[in-house]
Amino acid sequence: MDKQATNETTLPVTVREPGPGEDRDELVRLLFGDAAASAKRPEEYEARYPRRPLPKGAMVTRYAPSPTGFMHIGGIFVSLINKRLSVQSEGVFFLRLEDTDVKRAIPGALDTIVDSLARFDLSPQEGVLRAPAKEGGGPEARGEFIQQGSYGPYIQTERVEIYRDYAIDLIRRGFAYPCFCTVEELDAIRQEQMALTVKPGYHGRWAKWRDAPLARVKDALASGTPFVLRLRAPDDVSGRVEWKDGVKGVISMPVNDLDTILLKSDGIPTYHFAHAVDDHLMRTTHVIRGDEWISSMPLHLQLFRVLGFKPVEYAHVPPIQKLDRVEETDPETGEQKVSDARRKLSKRKDPEANIEYYREIGVPETATIEYLLNIANSAFEDWRKANPDKPYSAFPLKLNKLAPGGALSDLVKLKSVSQAVVSRMSAEEVYTQGLDWARAYDRELAALMERDPEYTKRALGIERGGKKSNKRIVTWPDLRPQLFFFYDELYDGLQSFDFPENVPEADRSAVLKQMLDAFDPADSKEAWFEKVRQIGVTLGYAGEVKQYKASPESWKGHVGDVSMVVRVAICGTRNSPDLAEVMTVLGEQRVRARLARFL
Known part of the structure; x- marks a missing residue:
């Protein structure tokens, strides 16, 4: 067994003893041709991507999506956790695009990813970013994509040479080999395994190319048969692997027993291989991701070990879930039974899986973030009550305090959080964010708001601020019922007026006539209300x-x-x-015109 020097991020590198007649350098030359001679050694990459100069305890985290569709709320959830932990520890949060599944890539998906993170104030410090828009480009202008940082490229299809070089190193050390199995041969293997009721997959005696002689490889290459590169599973697959998960604690699982594909026939790596190489070279300290990846942990830990890398810290967060009502019939009694079953939010079934849903229903981005923090750590709710004026970023999020069980999607809770968030906003913030929503979903209202921004802000400023701040706006669609009477176009379109039933029309006219005569825009709230009281008393209504x-x-x-x-x-x-404040914003002329309308 050979060893190389180690540091804090590498492990002793092992070499499997070659079999009889095995010539690994010749195998590399046959498979990769001229590229074999120019391939860089791992130590060259160690020098190219050195340890990051960060304080002790700093966390380097990442969000590493595939460009395959809309932005799932789970992506924002995981990005939020990753960014908060990195910022709190004076570390780095970066964005890496995992685009190796070329067939599933969707045009425009990168725009969705980058712009969604920016909308929720989750833009990374490093990785794939959008440059500032050029001056004069208009409100819809967006800058070009750039890659920022010293540990790139941050797009996996631009790192193919790096993966190839590490694959060559694994071949040389006896941990990877070419497999020339055709689709038909792999299907025959599956059929045989099903007939024998054994675990399906490329393993054991079904790993037909694991120890293939060099001559057989030469014949396959000469015939033009494409090949993939596979990882050699441990010779002893009876053991278990154990690790401490940052969220779920100690987990133990059987070791990986499959000869997994590392490089596909086009030279593009699989996710498993690419993430191990990337997270090591990018000096990631913590991989925080969805718990659907727990089943892959034995493979991932094996990859780190055979590559000579010290494993990163893994933390697997549960998905946001939903309750489904399930109806079943008892086969013996015929009785109908109804139960609730939890399931992960579905891209196909659940509109709230898509972050655009939250924008459409008018939930401010900050409210969505605070809702997700409630899901991540239940202590956030009490913290928010004790710290109503602090930004959510002041909450000390801790990895080991993240909820290990999946939280349920709760749209009632979401709207409650939204109401609280909007109530803490200034009139300027409500105007800016509300107008942004209205431009997309209520253009008539947006045009009225933009016609006189200062007038609209004064209207939005009524009862805003203080312990009893206006909580009438829960989500942005509530802007219309809260603003319509400030715009004559909308007020004049009313077809009916819901006056109190116990006030006859004659009294109503008298009230409005006396109010019109007594109205003075200089009156204080108290003076105005006293006039209303006196008018009522003269008409036979109690003053209290x-x-x-x-x-x-x-x-x-x-x-x-x-x-x-x-x-x-x-x-x-x-x-x-408050009606006195409303009248102040409306102005004397508009108030008098509306009182006179009913006389």
Whole structure:
């Protein structure tokens, strides 16, 4: 067994004893031709990608999606955890594009990934980024894609030479070999294994090319048969592999027993091989990903070991789940039984799997992030209550405190979080983010908001700020019912007005006539309300609600009914923020016109 010098990120490199007549250098030359002579050695890559100069304990994390479709809410969830942990520890968060599955790649998917991360304030410090848009390009202009950082390329199809060189090294050390099995031969192997009820796959005696002599390889190459490169599974597959997962604790599983493909016939690596090489050379410290990858851990740990890499720290987070109502019939009694079954959010079945759903229903991005933090760590909810004015980024997220079990998608909770987030926003923030949504989903409202931005901001500023900040806006579609009465075009389109039933039309006209005569825009809230009270009293309405409740038979109603008449006349709805503040924003001319409309 040969060894090479090790450092904190490498392990002793082992070499399998060659078999009789085995010439690995000749095998490499046959398989890779001239590239074999120019292939770099692992130590050259170690020098090219040195350890990162970061503080002790700094976490280097990544989000490594494939460009195969829309951005799943799980992608934002995992990116959030990765970025928060890296930023908290003064580390690095980078984006790597894992585009080795060329057949499944979708045009525009990279735009979706990069722009989605930016929308949720999760842009990486390194990797695939979008450059700033050129000046004069308009509001929809976007910059070109760039790769930023010293550990690239950050797109896997641009790293093919690196994977090839590591594959050559594995062949030389006896841990990889070419396999020339055709599709028909692999299918025959599967059929035989099914007939024998044994584990399917390329392993054991079915790994027909594992120890093939050089002459047989030469014949296959001469015939033009394409080949893949496979990893040699351990000779002893009876053992187990154990590791400490950052979320789930200690996990033990049987060792990998399959001769897995490393390089496909076109030279493109599989995910398993590429991620091991990339995460080592990019000096990733923690791979935080969905727990669907736990089943691959024996293979991944074997790859790190045979490549001579110290394994990264792995942490597997559970998926966001959904309850399905399942109806079953008892075969004996015929009784119908209903139960709830958990399942992972489905791209096909569940609209909330797609992050565009959250934008469409008008949930601010910050609210979606805080909702996901609630899912990641239940302690966030209490922290938020104790720290209402701090940004979510001040919450100390800890890897070992992440919930090990899958949380349920809860749209009621999502909207509750959204309401709280919007209530903490300034009028400027509500205007900017609400307008962005309206431009896409309510163009009529957007045009009105943009016509006079300062007027709209004053309207949005009513009851905003303080402990009792306006919580009328839950999601952005609530902007229309909260703003429509500030725009004459929308107010004038009302067909009916919901005046209090206990105020007859004659009293209603009297209230509005006296209010029109008494209205003074210089009045304070208190002075204005006192006028409403006096108008009501002269018409037989109690000046205090408690007066009315004490002797309802003595009064037509109370001051609340009188003020509601004024509210409905001016706003067209019973639901509006502080009416005195509303009238101040509307202005004297508009207020008088609306009162006069009913006279």
